[in-house]
Amino acid sequence: MRHRPPSLRRLPAVLTLVAVLLGVAVAPAANAADRGTGFGTWAPLSRTGWHGSMRVGDVHTYCIHPGLPVATGTTTDHGITTDVNGLTPQQLISINYLVSTYGQTGDAVQAASVGWAVKAIVDRDTTLHSWGYGGNELTEAIDYIMRRASPENSTAIQQRTVRYLAEAEGMPVPRVGGSLTLSMDEDDPTRGAVTLDVDPTASGTLRLENAVFADTGSSERAGIQGAATYPIISPVTASDDGRPYVARAAGTFTVRSAAIRYYSTPGQQESAGPAEPTTFTLTTQDASPRPVRFSPRIETAATIDSRGRFVDDVMVSAGDGVWPRHSDGTFVVVSATADVYRTNAFPAEATEIPSNLSPVAHLELRTDPKIGPAVYRTVSAALPGPGVYTAVWRIERTSQDPASVVNFPTRYFWMERFATPAQTEQLAFSPPPADPEPSPTATPTTVAAIIPPTPPAPPLVPAALALTGVSGTSLVVTSGVSAGTIAVGMYAWRRGRRRTQPLTG
Incomplete structure (x- = not known):
């Protein structure tokens, strides 16, 4: 069945009824x-x-x-x-x-x-x-x-x-609100504290993000009463792939209300009922991002090339597996240096460099901010001569770029052991070239200067030959035959002449 729409004349009454209902x-x-x-x-x-x-x-x-x-x-x-x-x-x-x-x-x-x-x-x-x-x-x-x-x-x-x-x-009027702060240890950004300053009568719960309470390992702490400071741990795992990260804290607290639930009766008494506690929240986060700290390590493989240079393939890695990055995603640069020492024989491996040795060569490397952990090849200048060479690498916080220093633990210093097998190579004496025939041994003689022997004169080679059609070898043979014929003829002539001279007594 179809119904006609209500008359517009009834609309004011409907609106009035709605208003009354809303008012109620x-x-x-x-x-x-x-x-x-x-x-x-x-x-x-x-x-x-x-x-x-x-x-x-x-x-x-x-x-x-x-x-x-x-x-x-x-x-x-x-x-x-x-x-x-x-x-x-x-x-x-x-x-x-x-x-x-x-x-x-x-x-x-x-x-x-x-x-x-x-x-x-x-x-x-x-x-x-x-x-x-x-x-x-x-x-x-x-x-x-x-x-x-x-x-x-x-x-x-x-x-x-x-x-x-x-x-x-004797009930004090409570302070509604307060402050909540996070701090970071200078030596270790993964540690710090959360400090709460609220009214002594306030109670509530604290919650941490990217951090946990050091004593419980939990990210939430209930039953907090009044002001307090709690040590926290903000682990590197909270970082996004090694980037700087931020710890946060939030708390919900209640205090007794300086208020009442108010009731009134026309022409009669006014009365007070209990007012629920006043609830307030506090939030905070790190004043600056926490840098990811790490302990870089080096593994090396050294050789001496044909030009007499110390060549070191250096693998640089993060000791704890996380290589920090900057906020733009580039890797933190690590700078490392090595001194090369020479000895006459293979030295014993030791934690300290012998005090009587001085460096004879130097190596340096800087990691690539686009690559981070990798193997880097370093090459020294030509070594000073034969001997046994060993390199000792070190990484120091004080030698890093200003942008990298915050990622290194305070007072960080790492150094290789002296004469590790992978870092020790020998540059041998070069033997003299072998002679085709043994040379006579000269008797030592004291001289002011040693004069080198005069080299043998090269065989005489004609500068040029006439174009006779005869080779040089044939010409020599022919000349020899002619000379022999002339000699035989001269002998026969002299003998014949002796026979024709008169005999004298």
């Missing part, structure tokens, strides 16, 4: 006050009055306006307030203490005592003289009334009232 939803709750716990007459006006609590729902409330009629009518709950009838924070904290600590009770003596103490805190003079008492002593005023309302309990009520009043007036 946000209006303070109203309930009739009931007789609570105490003594006297439960009526707006009576000869003895009512001395004890009034119940509004499940809450025991107490008069804060001496002299007004008892609140037997409809009572409105206005909620928690710190501003009512000009009461000071000290009065409010005292009243709240009493109605919270002792007021929620079914004990008539206790409730009556709370009622008298609360009225005395609010307006002592009116409390003393509202029922005809003319003196200035609270206990006498209580007895003046209670002898009519409950004579057998008068003394007990007087005594409790005095005690309750002393306790309430």
